[in-house]
Amino acid sequence: MSDDAQPLPDCLTPGLYLVATPIGNLGDITLRAVDILSRCDGVACEDTRITGKLLKHLGLSKPMWRYDDHSEQRDRRRLVDSMRNRAVALVSDAGTPMISDPGFRLVNDCRLEGIPVTSIPGACAAVVGLTLSGLPNDRFLFAGFLPAKEKARRETLQELAATDATLVFYETGPRLLKSLKALGEVMPERELAVARELTKLHEECRRGMSDGLMAYYDANPPKGEIVLLVGPPQEQVPSDADADAMLRTALETMKTSQAAAHVSKATGLDRKTLYARAMAMKSE
Structure with a gap:
């Protein structure tokens, strides 16, 4: 990760590339991910053994630098500095970087330093x-x-x-x-x-x-x-007592038809049924 090399014409623009990797089936890697991994200058990863297997499967050999929850600030600083003239791919052990992994700190540092960040979408568990x-x-x-x-x-x-x-x-x-x-x-x-x-x-x-x-x-x-x-909470249908209470309150300031429409909209109950109930209340 020295600072003196210049990118070749067919190399990537220096910066950080967030590359999604398969969550199980290796066939799920995208063509764009393969292209980025083949042209980047190195790969930052959670576990070099896991990422090494993926690169071997793709027929690639790249420098790898460990970057995980235990990485210190100086390790992140070194990575960020390298991206001024290097294209670094960040991968997680599986899936999309930044989802439950420490990548967000690296991305924030890159943005503060004005270093380009590109996300290559793919599998997400x-x-x-x-x-x-x-x-x-x-x-x-x-x-x-x-x-x-x-x-x-x-x-x-x-x-x-x-x-x-x-x-x-x-x-x-x-x-x-x-x-x-x-x-x-x-x-x-x-x-x-x-x-x-x-x-x-x-x-x-x-x-x-x-x-x-x-x-x-x-x-x-x-x-x-x-x-x-x-799953989301199940909608609860108001009881007859709740609907009656709402109708009585509405009838204090609204006409019968308006009260029925108001309570129907609030509860999802049938407007005609509510109207008949409101009429019955007024005759009580």
Whole structure:
């Protein structure tokens, strides 16, 4: 990573390239990712052994520099300085860099220094799990890994319980049962999905409630990396008493038809039924 070499005409423009790698099936690497890895000056990665296997599979040989959660600031500084005249590809062990890895610090430093940053999209376990699960995906929240300690895990789930969206977590096999148990206690009415071994030979995605999934995975201890998904809260239909209370309040300031329309819009209940009920209230 010396500073004196100049890029060749067919080399990449100096800077940082965020390259998504396969999450299991090596066939999922993109043509653009292969092109960037073949022309970059070096690869920053979480584990040189894992990335080395990928490069070997692609028929490439590149300098590799370890960059992970344990890297010190001086290591990051050295990488950033090298990018002034070097093209450096950043990869995670699997999937898209910046998703639950330390890459965001490197990206922020590059932006502060005016060094170009380019993202090469590809596989992402969170998105694969979400699409495979069939849970609502018009709104979702990726929440990373749940805390390892029980109290912190419960507090995190309680904070997220009111979120009107599908929740997406990363989890490990040894911790799955604890997370399923916590979800059953904090969000007992929510449907769950466990997606594992994604894009691999034994890929599976199981949906159900907490108790059923706990029973299955207690009998069949899971291996591999896991995407744990939590469906959004179910809409609750107001009771007759709640609807009547809303109608009475609306009738204090609105005409009968207006009150029925107002409550119908707020609750989703049938307007004609509400109108008949409001008329009955006025005659009482």
